[in-house]
Amino acid sequence: xxxxxxNDARTLAEAxxxxxxxxxxxxxxxxFFRVLVRDLAAALDVTYVIAGRVIHMxxxxxxxxxxxxxxxxxxxxxxxxxxxxxxxxNVTDQTMCFHGCGIQQDYPLDTLLVDMKAESYVGMPMVDTxxxxxxxxxxxxxxxxxxxxxxxxxxxxxIFTARAAAELxxxxxxxxxxxxxxxxxxxxxxAQASLVEQEKLAALGALVAGVxxxxxxxxxxxxxxASAMSSYTAQLVQALEAPKVSRSDxxxxxxxxxxxxxxxxxxxxxxxxxIGNFKQLAVDQGTEHVSTLALKDYVQxxxxxxxxxxxxxxxxxxxxxxxxxxxxxPPGKFSQVLSNLLMNAARHAYPDGQGGTVTVRxxxxxxxxxxxxxDQGVGLAPxxxxxxxxxxxxxxxxxxxxxxxxxxxxTIMQQMGGAVEVHSKxxxxxxxxxxxxxxxxxxxxxx
Numbered sequence: 001x002x003x004x005x006x007n008d009a010r011t012l013a014e015a016x017x018x019x020x021x022x023x024x025x026x027x028x029x030x031x032f033f034r035v036l037v038r039d040l041a042a043a044l045d046v047t048y049v050i051a052g053r054v055i056h057m058x059x060x061x062x063x064x065x066x067x068x069x070x071x072x073x074x075x076x077x078x079x080x081x082x083x084x085x086x087x088x089x090n091v092t093d094q095t096m097c098f099h100g101c102g103i104q105q106d107y108p109l110d111t112l113l114v115d116m117k118a119e120s121y122v123g124m125p126m127v128d129t130x131x132x133x134x135x136x137x138x139x140x141x142x143x144x145x146x147x148x149x150x151x152x153x154x155x156x157x158x159i160f161t162a163r164a165a166a167e168l169x170x171x172x173x174x175x176x177x178x179x180x181x182x183x184x185x186x187x188x189x190x191a192q193a194s195l196v197e198q199e200k201l202a203a204l205g206a207l208v209a210g211v212x213x214x215x216x217x218x219x220x221x222x223x224x225x226a227s228a229m230s231s232y233t234a235q236l237v238q239a240l241e242a243p244k245v246s247r248s249d250x251x252x253x254x255x256x257x258x259x260x261x262x263x264x265x266x267x268x269x270x271x272x273x274x275i276g277n278f279k280q281l282a283v284d285q286g287t288e289h290v291s292t293l294a295l296k297d298y299v300q301x302x303x304x305x306x307x308x309x310x311x312x313x314x315x316x317x318x319x320x321x322x323x324x325x326x327x328x329x330p331p332g333k334f335s336q337v338l339s340n341l342l343m344n345a346a347r348h349a350y351p352d353g354q355g356g357t358v359t360v361r362x363x364x365x366x367x368x369x370x371x372x373x374x375d376q377g378v379g380l381a382p383x384x385x386x387x388x389x390x391x392x393x394x395x396x397x398x399x400x401x402x403x404x405x406x407x408x409x410x411t412i413m414q415q416m417g418g419a420v421e422v423h424s425k426x427x428x429x430x431x432x433x434x435x436x437x438x439x440x441x442x443x444x445x446x447x
Contacts, residue, residue, distance in 0.1 A: 019039065019043065020036065020039045020040065020043060020156070020160065023035050023039050024036055024039070024160075024163070028167070029167075029171065030067070030068070032164075032167050033051045033067040033068035033164070033167075034068040034075060036049075036051060036068070036137075036160060036163075036164065037049040037050065037051050037068045037069065037070040037075075038070050038075070040070075040137075040139065040156060040157075040160065041070045041072075041139070043152070043156060044139050044141075044149060044152060044153050044156065045141075045149065046120075046139045046140065046141040046145075046149075046153075047071070047072045047116075047140065047141050047142050048069070048070060048071055048072070048116060048118075048139070048140040048141070049069075049070045049137075049138070049139050049140075050066055050068075050069050050070075050136070050137070050138050050140070051066065051067045051068045051069075051135065051136075051137050051164060052064035052065060052066045052067060052088075052135050052136050052138075053065050053066075053067055053134060053135040053168065054083075054092055054133055054134060054135055054136070055080065057080070057082055059082075061082050061083070061084055062082075062083045062089075062092065063080055063081060063082045063083055064080065064081055064083060064088055064135070064136065065078070065079075065080045066078045066079055066080070067135070081112060085107060085109035085110055086107060086110045086112070086113075087099065087103065087106070087107055087110070087113075087121050087123060087138075088123060088136050088138060090123075091123040091124060091125050091136045091138065092125060092133050092136060093125075093133075095125075096122075096123070096124050096154070097121065097122070097123045097124075097138075098121070098122045098123075098145075098150060098153075098154070099120055099121045099122070100120055100144050100145050100146070100150060101119055101120055101144035101145075102119070103118050103119060103120055103121040103140075104118060104119070113140075116140060116142070117142050118140045118141070118142065119141060119142050119143050119144055120140070120141045120143065120144050120145040121138065121139075121140050122138065122139050122145065122150065122153045122154065122157065123136055123137065123138030123139070123157075124136070124137055124138075124154075124157040124158060124161045125161060126161045126162075126164045126165035126168060127161070127162075127165055128165050128166075128168070128169045129169065134165050134168045134169065134172075135164065135165070135168060137157055137160060137161045137164055139153055139157065218266075218267035218268065218270040218271040219267070219268075219271050221263065221267045222263070222264045222267040222268050222271070225260045225261075225263040225264045225267070226260070226264055228256075228260050229257060229260035229261065229264070232253055232256045232257045232260060233257065235253055236250070236253045236254075236257070239253065289330065289331075289332075290328055290329065290330050290440055291328065291329075291330075291331060292326050292327070292328050293326060293327060293328075293329055293331060293334070294323070294325075294326055295321050295322075295325040295326065295327060295362060295369075296319060296321040296322065296323050296325065297323075298331070298334075298335075299319050299321060299338060299360055299362075300319050302335055302338045302339065302342070303317045303319065303338075303342065303360075306339065306342045306343070306346075309342075309343065309346050310342065310346055312346075313345075313346040313347075313350060313353065313355065314350065314353055314354065314355020314356070315345060315346055315349075315350060315355060315356060315357070315358055316355075316356075316357050316358070317342070317357075317358045317359075317360065318357060318358070318359045318360070319360045320359060320360065320361045320362075321360065321361065321362045322362070325362055325364070325369075327364075327369045327438045327439065328438070328439040328440060329369075329416070329436070329440050330416065330440060333412045333415060333416055334416075336408060336409075336412055337408075337409050337412050337413065337434070340405040340406065340408055340409045341373045341409060341432055342358070343405060344405055344406060345358045345373070345375050345377070348377070348378075349375040349377030349378065349429075349430060350375070350377045350378070351377075351378060356375060356376055356377055357375070357376065358373065358374065358375045359372075359373075359374045359375075360372070360373055360374075361374070364438055367437065367438050367439075368418075368435055368436065368437060368438060369434075369435070369436050369437070369438045370433070370434065370435050371433075371434040372431055372432070372433055372434075373431070373432040373434075374429065374430075374431045375429050375430050375431075376429040377429055377430060378426070378427060379424045379425050379426045379427050379428045379429055379430055380422070380424040380425075380426070380430055381426055385422060385424055388406050388422055389406050389407055389409075389410040389420075390407065409432075413434060413436065416436045416437070416440050417436065417437050417440060418434065418435050418436030418437065419434075419435050419436075420432060420433070420434050420435075421433045421435075
């Protein structure tokens, strides 16, 4: 009879092992532990099965955070509890713990056992490959556990605690890998953001140099006119102090003085306009606010600030925008888009100083502002067109190209809730089509 009972117990254990192994084979993470505790409870014919991870409680003591709890007919909510005065404390010391009956009397301070109306308990540790206890797996019943069920419980728990420990170790490694990837990703994002900011500053620096050179011309002309005006004034004083002076001499000197004054005024206005456009561009690029823009005047101002570079490349910009168009846009972001598109045309559309025209058009449709930047230059090769928005991709490597200009355009358009498309064929020019809300209410977070 004893031989039959042993064979019967072994057959039952093998059947339970196959069943639980099949049910948990494809499960991972939380689902693995839920399937495990449910099927172990059914195989062992016990009310409760708990899978838990060892943690440190707020008071510094060791505790358990349950991964899954089966409570007879359903899963129970996960919980945390201290190991002090519980049979689980012995288990975390890597000791198998078995109490066939009277578990409440053996651990009178464990209120959880009272709430569960526990009578018997069997538990085993989940030990990783380095010998560290990661958690526990315990079966608890409201009736005593006989010898056959004890052997079955020990057999199944010893097998599945190893499987559970491997699952926990896998989760820990995945978590560490995710943290490492996250840290490196953040570092790369920070580095890229820094490079983008440096590119913006470099572009602004190039504008400073260009504007300074451009301002020199009208200021130089004004200085020359002022010097001539001083000479004409001295001649006028000399003529007035002479015994005789003719009307024609006075009229001639007055005309010269008037011409010199007009020349000074004209050139100083030109210098002031250049400086004003640059100043507005510099101020706009440092702000995030949204304001109403007189679109044509604003675009012409940005073009004027870039006139030195555009003139050097032999590019004439035609702005075909209705004076009445007044979208609400963030000037800082919008001016950066305009600047990068203009500089892209100056550097790539018409190489070798051949020069040409860039046309800027704008229209509205269904609450969207649509703009086109069109050139009749060399166009884009298919491989370049597909990668034009990639950060650090440039065809001017070693010639001052950073590969961030069009990436900045793409990123800013996304931040404004819009999009940019490029249409081009080799030798047939290039058209950048921008679409953005006519009223950008807020600046979305960076993509």
